[in-house]
Amino acid sequence: MGRFLVVLLLLVLSAGSLANAESPNWPQFRGADSRGLSADANLANSWSAEENVAWKIDVPGRGWSCPIVWGEQVFLTTVVTEGETAVAKRGLYFGGNRKKPADSIHHWIVLCLDLKTGAEQWRSEVHVGKPKKSLHIKNSYASETPVTDGQHVYAYFGNVGLYCFSMNGKMEWEKEFDAKETRYDWGTAASPTLHGDRLYIVNDNDEQSSLMAIDKSNGETIWSVDRDEKSNWSTPFVWENEQRTEIITPGTGKFRSYDLKGNLLYEFGGASSITIATPYAANGLLYVSSGYILDRKKPVFALRPGAAGDISLDADENSNQHIAWCQKQVGPYNPSTIVVDDLLYVLYDRGFFACFDAKTGEEVYSKKRIPDGRAFTASPWSDGKNIYCLNEYGVTFVIQAGREFKLLQTNSLEKDELSMATPALAKNKLLIRTDTRLYCIEKK
Secondary structure, three states: OOOOOOHHHHHHOOOOOOOOOOOOOEOOOOOOOOOOEOOOOOOOOOOOOOOOEEEEEEOOOEOOOOOEEEOOEEEEEEEEEOOOOOOOOOOOOOOOOOOOOOOOOEEEEEEEEEOOOOOEEEEEEEEEEOOOOOOOOOOOOOOOOOEEOOOEEEEEEOOOEEEEEEOOOOEEEEEEOOOOOOHHHOOOOOOOEEEOOEEEEEEOOOOOEEEEEEEOOOOOEEEEEEEOOOOOOOOOEEEEOOOOEEEEEOOOOOEEEEOOOOOEEEEEOOOOOOOOOOOEEEOOEEEEEOOOOOOOOEOEEEEOOOOOEEOOOOOOOOOOOOEEEEEOEOOOOOOOOEEEOOEEEEEOOOOEEEEEEOOOOOEEEEEEEOOOOOOEOOOOEEOOOEEEEEEOOOEEEEEEOOOOOOEEEEEEOOOOOOOOOOOEEEOOEEEEEOOOEEEEEEOO
16 A cells, blocks of 8 residues: 555546536636646647746745636635745655644635736635644645636635635635544545535545535535545546436545435446546546556546446456446556547656557557656646646656657756646646746747
C-alpha cells in the first residue's frame, strides 16, 4: 500500500459534469465535462515566464485547488498561514507524513479575480483557526477545487466546511463538516460535484466514509449514504448516459455507481490501494483508473452503460458484459487519463507517456520517456491537436495527438516553481497555478 506516497497529489482531483467541451467556461476541475478538453483553436502552445504571458499575480498562502472560470471571473481557494510553511520536495518520496497538525493560526480564503487583468475583485475569509487534522507535506488545506454554475460559487475545504457565494462575493450559506482522520494523516482533496440543484460530496476517510447530496440553494443535506471504504481522494463524477444518470465514485475497495437517490446501482473491484484520478465519459464509455505505483494492480477500465449488481472481472478476464475493456497494469497514480478522438493517453508520475485505443483498450504505443520530465502530479489537457503535460517544476511538455509519440515543444515558467494543480482553459487563455503565482497564458 502506498503509505509513504505523496498521495495528496490528489489535488488533482475534481468534479462532475456540467456541459461539454464547447463551453466557453471552465466551471470545475478539468472543465465542463471533466475531460480536460478545450475546443478553442487560439490557445497558445508556446510560452515562458514572460512570452505569451497576459498577466501573472502572486497568490497568498498555499493551495493546490485548481482555478475555475465563469465569464470574466476566475475563482480559486487558498489557506494563509501565520508562520512558516513547510517546504515540499518534488516527486514521490518517503518521509512526508506529519503526525500533528500545525500549531499556528490559518486563514481559509476564497479569491475572485478578473480574467482579463488578474486584478482581485473580491476575497472572503471563511474560517480562521488552527487546523484540526494534519496533512502530508505536499498537500495543502485548500486542495479541493471549487465549482460554479454561473450563479453561485461553491468552495469546499475538507475537514472544515462548504461555502456558497454569489458571483459578487456575498456568502449565501455555509455548512460545517467534522474533521476526520485520513490515511497516514495525508489530508483531504476530493472536490464537490455539481449537477442540477445538488452538490455531491464524497468524504472517504478512516473513520466513517460517506456520499452526500446537498441542496445547492441552502446547504441542507438531502441524503447521505455510508460507504464501506477508507481514505480515497477521487472526486465523484455524474455520468449522464443514454440509459440514466448515475454518480460514479472510485474507491480502493470498490468502484461504485449510485442513482440520484443514493441507491447503489453496481460495483466492481480491482483497484490499486490508492485511488486519486477523476472519472469521465467519452465516446459512450465511462473511464476510471487507479494506479498506485508500487501496486501490481494499476487498472484502467472502460464501462458500457446499464450495469447492475457486482460486475467485477474474474482474474483471467479483461472484459465482460458491462466492462468493455480493462488494461490491468497501465493506470497512472496521480494524473487522470485523457481521451482525444478515439485515443486514450496516460501520463505517468515519473515522466512516461503511453497511448491506447479508447474503444478497445489495445495498446497503440507503450511507455515513452518524456525527456527530463521527472515528476508529474497535474492531469494533462488538450486543445484537440496536442496533449499538454505540466510537471512539478513548472515545465509543460507539448505532445502531438495521434498514433505516434512526438514531443513538439517544451515550455518553462520561472525556474523550479512547484506546480501540482491542473490548469484551467477558457476564452483563449490558459491559467497555470504554481505554489506562489497564477499565470494567465495568452497567444499574442
